[in-house]
Amino acid sequence: MRNDQNITWHHSTVTKKDRQLKNQHKSCVLWFTGLSGSGKSTLANAIDQKLFQQHIQSYVLDGDNIRHGLNKDLSFGANDRKENIRRIGEVAKLFVDSGQIVSTAFISPYQEDRQQVRKMFEEGEFIEIYVACPINVCEQRDPKGLYKKARKGDIPNFTGISSPYEAPDNPDLIIETDKTTIEKSVEEIVTYLESKKIL
Known part of the structure; x- marks a missing residue:
């Protein structure tokens, strides 16, 4: 059984700020959330x-x-x-501590879970990007054939079909991948990072 009383956080000699100064940019997590097929991985x-x-x-x-x-x-x-x-x-937090900009491409369907992750980070380090795309468009794309399997009942708990997706109420950015190009989406994200003095 784990005993937290026997665990002590060991502070690094080289700090996050040291690494950011060396890199000449700040670090953060770009948390891409959205339905399967919305374009999270492509955009990340x-x-x-x-x-x-x-x-x-x-x-x-x-x-x-x-996975x-x-x-x-x-x-x-x-669960x-x-x-x-x-x-x-937790892994993303380590990357941010190392001075990097880490992009995470996960459906992460539940608001509560995303909010819990946001609390792990300092103010401005967690950037939630909602990759918005209508489910019918995602289903038409279906790059992995998952929607087809889910419709047949071969995949239980499939987000958007047999399991819910809770869209962000107030994301930092919304990218509508059915209405814009990858190039323009990237430009919008870079502009945002510059406006927040991360780059």
Whole structure:
């Protein structure tokens, strides 16, 4: 059994501020949330590529990739989804502490879970980006064939079909991927980061 009384936080000699000064930019998490097929991973990788080209320290944490390793023990039930997001929040926090801009591409369907992650970060470090796209468009795209399987009943607890998605009430950014291009979306995110003095 874990005993928190025997665990002490070890402060790093090199601080987050030190790393940010060296990198010449601040660090944050770009939390992309939205339905399957809305374009979260595509957008997260596009902004990562843009930042990389500008010599910005960045990384992408993708939902499917994380479930291949760190979270492969978790199902898609409500409790495991909550734990999935909690773990990602903790990993993202480490990346932010290391001075990087980390993009997370996760459906993260529940408002409460996203708010709990926001509380892990200092003011301005958690940027919630709602990748908004009508479910019929997501279903038409269906890049992984998941909606087709969900409609047939082969995938239980599928967000938007048999499990709810709670859209953000007040996201920092809304990107409507059915109405704009990847290039313009990336430009909007970069402009936002500049306006917040992160870049």
